[in-house]
Amino acid sequence: MPVPREWALEDKVAVVAGNGLGWSPALVEALSEAGAQIVAVARDRAQTAAMLSRASLSPARTIQLSADLTRPSDVRRAVRKVVAAFGRIDILVNNPQRVVVQPFLATSLLDMRRMLDENLKSVLLCCREVGRVMVAQGKGRIINITSILGERGIANEALYCAAQGAVIQLTRALGLEWAPSGVRVNAIGCGWFTMEQIPQEEQEKSLLVRYLPSRRLGVPEDIGPLLVYLASDACDFIAGQTVFVDGGALVHL
Known part of the structure; x- marks a missing residue:
């Protein structure tokens, strides 16, 4: 991906927190092509390796950290390791994606806890611990990857919609709270994407394509x-915003 000079991330330290599924490898690839050093943080080594599978970096410019992002102590320990290694954190990308399609009346308390822990609590904890570092250093970029379902509800995904809506509101609140400290907090709201790890019936794909104004599903490279841009120094006058990459889905709803 050609990168405008103003968007260059040369030698920036980018922490990508989430898992190896979905669009994480494409996000890491984009940041690495722009020049960032990558710290991949996920539950285990297999997931961090998957996140780095498309990174155009030498192993010396990447770090893999295993952490349960729903545990405060794990998140604190991971952040301390990054600061010890680099002395700073320039970019945080939160990309937790746990999707369960289930009627709300069939959900258990365990379902609720898992969904909210992985999709919301992990973002809260990562923002808090990395935010401490960024506010102290007077600069930073946080990008939360969320969904259009945080803006529009859909049947049988109530828990996911609730979690994504909370991430959007968190982005607004922290964007306001930390802007005076030089920290820009924004989000990317993703629409319907096609990914190898998330199979879809061909009939379902066809219906979605006909519905979307773009007449195609998104691919991870669209993000x-x-x-x-949101991670770069050029993004200095945008704060608390969720930018939707959805092929026109929201304006069509």
Whole structure:
């Protein structure tokens, strides 16, 4: 991906927190192509390796950290390791994606806890611990990857919609709270994407394509250029915003 000079992330330290599924490898690829050093943080080594599978970096410019992002102590320990290694954190990308399709009346308390822990609590904890570092250093970029379902509800995904809506509101609140400290907090709201790890019936794909004004589903590479811009120094006058990459889905609803 060609990167405008103003968007360059040369030698920036980017922490990508989430898992190896979905669009995480494409996000890491975009940041690495822009010049960032990557710290991949996920539950285990297999997930961090998957996140780095498309990174155009030498192993010396990447770090893999295993952490349960729903545990405060794990998140604190991971952040301390990054600061010890680099002395700073320039970019945080939160990309937790746990999706369960289930009627709300069939959900258990365990379902609720898992969904909210992985999609919301992990974002809260990462923002808090990395935010401490960024506010102290007077600069930073946080990008939360969320969904259009945080803006529009859908049947049988009530828990996911609730979690994504909370991430959007968190982005607004922290964007306001930390802007005076030089920290820009924004989000990318993703629409319907096609990914190898999330199979879809061909009939379902066909219906979605006919519905979307763009007449196609998104691919992970659609997010990369926007992510790089929001992570760059050029993005200095945008705070608390969720930018939707959805092929026109929201304006069509």
